[in-house]
Amino acid sequence: xxxxxxxxxxxxxxxxxxxxxxxxxxxxxxxxxxxxxxxxxxxxxxxxxxxxxxxxxxxxxxxxxxxxxxxxxxxxxxxxxxxxxxxxxxxxxxxxxxxxxxxxxxxxxxxxxxxxxxxxxxxxxxxxxxxxxxxxxxxxxxxxxxxxxxxxxxxxxxxxxxxxxxxxxxxxxxxxxxxxxxxxxxxxxxxxxxxxxxxxxxxxxxxxxxxxxxxxxxxxxxxxxxxxxxxxxxxxxxxxxxxxxxxxxxxxxxxxxxxxxxxxxxxxxxxxxxxxxxxxxxxxxxxxxxxxxxxxxxxxxxxxxxxxxxxxxxxxxxxxxxxxxxxxxxxxxxxxxxxxxxxxxx
Numbered sequence: 001x002x003x004x005x006x007x008x009x010x011x012x013x014x015x016x017x018x019x020x021x022x023x024x025x026x027x028x029x030x031x032x033x034x035x036x037x038x039x040x041x042x043x044x045x046x047x048x049x050x051x052x053x054x055x056x057x058x059x060x061x062x063x064x065x066x067x068x069x070x071x072x073x074x075x076x077x078x079x080x081x082x083x084x085x086x087x088x089x090x091x092x093x094x095x096x097x098x099x100x101x102x103x104x105x106x107x108x109x110x111x112x113x114x115x116x117x118x119x120x121x122x123x124x125x126x127x128x129x130x131x132x133x134x135x136x137x138x139x140x141x142x143x144x145x146x147x148x149x150x151x152x153x154x155x156x157x158x159x160x161x162x163x164x165x166x167x168x169x170x171x172x173x174x175x176x177x178x179x180x181x182x183x184x185x186x187x188x189x190x191x192x193x194x195x196x197x198x199x200x201x202x203x204x205x206x207x208x209x210x211x212x213x214x215x216x217x218x219x220x221x222x223x224x225x226x227x228x229x230x231x232x233x234x235x236x237x238x239x240x241x242x243x244x245x246x247x248x249x250x251x252x253x254x255x256x257x258x259x260x261x262x263x264x265x266x267x268x269x270x271x272x273x274x275x276x277x278x279x280x281x282x283x284x285x286x287x288x289x290x291x292x293x294x295x296x297x298x299x300x301x302x303x304x305x306x307x308x309x310x311x312x313x314x315x316x317x318x319x320x321x322x323x324x325x326x327x328x329x330x331x332x333x334x335x336x337x338x339x340x341x342x343x344x345x346x
Contacts, residue, residue: 009041025062025091027312063093064307065113066122067106070223071098073251074280075296076124079148082300083122090308092119101190101223103127110134120144120307125152127192132156144310146303151193159306161322163294165194169201171292171328172246172274177209179335181244181272185217187231187256189248195223198276202246217242221252228255236263236271244272244334250279250291257287257333268335278329290334294326 006024010017015034022030023038064087068076080096087094095116097109106126111134113121121143125131135156139145145158151165169186176184186202189195203213216238221231228247232255235242247253253275260271267273267287275282278293302322310317 005045009038009045012041013037029312061117061119062091063095063116063118064120064122064304065095065097065110065116065118067097067099067109067113068124069099069101069106069126071096073277075250075277077280078296079124079300079303082297082302083304084300085297086301086304086308092308099126101126103130107131107134110138114138114141114143118143119311120146122146122148122303122307124149125192127152144307146307148299148303149194151197157319159303159310159320159322161299161303161306161324162194163299163324163326165197166201166204168276168292168294168326169198169203169246170205171201171326172276172290173202173205174209175290175328175330176244176246176272176274176334177205177211179244179268179272181335182211183217183240183242184211184244184246185214185219185235185242187219187221187228187235187245187247187252189221189223189252195248198248221248223249223251225251225255225258228252229259230255232256232259233263236260236265242271245274247273247275250275250277250282250289253289253291253333254279254282254285257285257289261286267333272335273333276326283331285333287333288331290331291329292326293329294324299324 006017006020010020019030019034020038023035066080066083070076084094095113095118099106099109103126110131123145125147132153132155135145135153139156139158147158147160149162151160151162173184184206186199188199199218206213219231219234221227228251235245236259245256247256253273256273257267260267265271274290276292278291282289282291306320
């Protein structure tokens with residue numbers, strides 16, 4: 001019945017059945033005028049394509065998986081919004097999975113997506129080397145993969161959309177130094193690539209300013225608020241207390257803020273703090289948070305475009321790497337007067 005209806009639509013409009021099929025499958029190589037004519041005739045006839053039959057014919061499910069490490073983090077919510085804006089218009093559904101920064105849970109989620117026969121996966125990886133074997137098997141089986149935000153698994157051939165994380169660390173730390181801070185510490189993330197790059201940017205900014213890099217002022221924390229709180233508590237107990245801190249991301253920076261206040265100290269008078277990621281409502285905190293930001297929705301949109309373009313090209317294109325540039329957002333936590341905000345590209 002479906003093929004008969006498609007043939008009738010093609011005959012009515014004087015186009016090929018292939019053209020009708022491409023319109024129904026949201027292929028990008030159809031002109032907008034033709035697409036509108038076909039969809040109008042489809043609506044007139046009340047035709048509903050059979051998604052199951054279509055997936056068997058095309059060997060596609062028109063479903064994509066996305067695995068993120070923290071569903072509660074507004075950063076990833078905005079990334080998902082950017083993804084969905086593209087996938088929806090091109091007729092793809094999304095299956096959302098949350099790894100909780102746990103490589104074992106990430107593995108289970110990836111296996112689930114493989115069982116669901118998704119056409120592609122967008123992944124913000126939870127582990128530096130864990131699950132590389134599974135990712136190799138998925139890509140070998142024809143699942144398109146795009147890495148976002150995190151640049152781990154260097155041996156996996158796939159498209160990537162990231163920011164310049166070394167520049168993230170350099171921007172935040174250089175800004176703190178520019179405010180006259182000379183004892184700048186760093187709350188680091190776990191041993192994954194983008195966290196290490198932010199630490200590299202922190203070190204580079206200190207060296208460029210002629211300041212000493214002290215190993216005891218680099219505290220391994222993590223990406224959660226509780227990680228930042230614990231790391232800041234350790235820094236405050238140092239023999240020489242730092243007068244500024246760059247935290248690997250905004251949740252860790254918020255934990256650091258709380259630790260400073262609980263110790264009876266002031267931000268920024270006693271300790272200036274900067275984070276990264278521009279978390280939602282960071283400007284509404286008791287002391288608004290200086291941070292480094294980049295376009296999260298653009299990150300999601302570019303990831304979706306790379307994935308869908310690769311699916312349309314049957315995986316033949318060269319793998320691409322898109323870098324979303326970071327910029328500084330200056331607020332009160334780094335020593336700027338309350339109510340003053342400035343943007344800088346460095």
